[in-house]
Amino acid sequence: MLDERAKLLLKALVERYISDGQPVGSRTLSRASGLELSPATIRNVMSDLEEMGLIVSPHTSAGRIPTVRGYRLFVDTMLTVQNSGLIAPELPAEQPQKVIANAAQLLSNMSQFVGVVMAPRRSSVFKHLEFVKLSERRVLVIIVSPQGDVQNRVIFTDVEFSSTQLLEASNFINAHYAGLDMEQVRDRMQQEVEQLRGEVASLMQAAVNVSAEVMTPAPQEQVIISGERNLLAVSDFSSDMSNLRRAFDLFEQKTQILRLLDFSSKAEGVRIYIGGESQVVPFEELSVVSAPYEVDGQVVGTLGVIGPTRMHYDKMIQIVDITSKLVSNALSHQR
Template sequence: MKDVTSELAELSERSRTILRQIVETYLATGEPVGSRNLSRVLPMTLSPASIRNVMSDLEQLGLIAAPHTSAGRFPTQLGLRLFVDGLLEIGDLAAKERRQIEAHIAGKHGTSVDMVLKQASELISGLSHCAGVVLAEQQVARLKHIEFVLLEPGKALVVLVGEDQAIENRIISLPEGLPPSSLIEAANYLNTRVRGATIAEARSTIETELASSKAELDELTQKVIQAGLAEWSGSLDDRKSLIVRGQANLLKDVTAQEDLERIRQLFDDLERKRDLVQLLGLSEDADGVRIFIGSENKLFSLSGSSLIVAPFHDDTRQIVGVLGVIGPTRINYARIIPMVDYTAKLVSRLLT
């Protein structure tokens, strides 16, 4: 596929203007746009016949399409992507919305991280009239203490206690022939290194020490620690906490049967937590807003939905999660993109 720059370079100014107007009208009304209506709102004087010629060219490029027998046109997924990446003019948030976000997020010092993220998800859902989503490391708070509890031969419980008094329990497998003293030694070793660190930081430090043989531990004790590290890493499902709020917003103003079916499909998509976690995880590699449209990802290939997300950071500038919204592809990108970006930055500020 050609990149956005080359696609735009091949379009004349007239074609870009008409494509922008078709997309903006469709996003505002949800209706296909005809040449006569376009001739009334374009910032240039063109006859309906001239507009139809340009629309025909845009249709051949796969940027717009005609629904059924309608004479109007609406943007395809490719047309939406071209618009979002190259033609969209993103403004700033309205002062009222900025104050709303600040009142709900910036004023939450002392509140647990989990509660802040839930409130952020609910807030952004309400402002965007879409579903709000937040994905974060389950243990964002810094560690205070670690303890190993023998459950049965070959199994132990790892108890992680955070500075915010949050407790997380995980079960690990133990090496054969492990004496109880190795659990105590492993706990002592870890507690001298993890206090005040996040799980990610502690994992990195300990893995480095073990790899460079700096840790003076017997072989079985090292295996206990490595088993704990493996469990901390876990699968995406295990390591991530997913918050989804405001699904009911997606049902507002839905009347057409095909729209109801699309929303039903989206709800089914949201139930498949693993796929959504993996999709959001892709956004943790980017420092800025990311936008996924329709079938650009397998999760939304049937429901025709868009996802707009931005990462947030801890006090070491490490990305610890992402937040954003899920809605139909016909959402107000110009308004929601800065809203997601601003909310993510406020959450980052709170976490630092």
């Protein structure tokens, strides 16, 4: 446990380091904290903070910088977010893909770091399904969601179906299964498969398989990233090419970012992930500030800012919070 004096000194040290990026010495800390303490007393407190793993002395410098644990304590217990009057441009109500692309760019522009947005989860509920014969054993499956999204896939059947059979199968499926999500459809099919006529059962199984594929897009379709090049201007990265390379590898793969955003969509409000704390953000040099966004009151995705651990967290929280509200409004009004 830290006493008030130690907390004030740690807070002043973190804020000073975030502002100028230089290790903070005892003399600088005395001025920054506003505490009337002797240099010897400050050195003793800094020594205690270092023993607790909250600050560290880089190389041979007399100053100290925060560790991941130091940043975490600062963010959780000392950070005060004051309304800075931040004004962000409205996001017009357009197609979801355009809205999230604009949001990623907005996050990047306002933060001067990297903006990331997880695309809205596609509904697994279908409103209408139709089979259209293309050739002997090729059938087009058309799936319409309650929101009006249309997905098409071509399937290859073991036997040839007539147009009449395909129409009957479409009518049967729409009458008995429309409005259910695909997991419910799969469960009911297993129970009712003996009552289903052969052609309906095989087409229904094909439709469920196609739907599962449609509802699970590739990672590159699920995450939109904007502003990676902004990291080139961040001294914490530009001075260390290996750090920069690792960061760009992370953005290229996308799967790890997707896992992080998916994880944080289960939390309420703005969340901060500081690098090195877990496998979710594996690099000590990176932090992520994220928040979920909603459509008509239901969480459908997550967005955030990725930047160096030495970032102005109070400002990033406001940027992410306001952007999540803008995205929620744009997507809800688009429908």
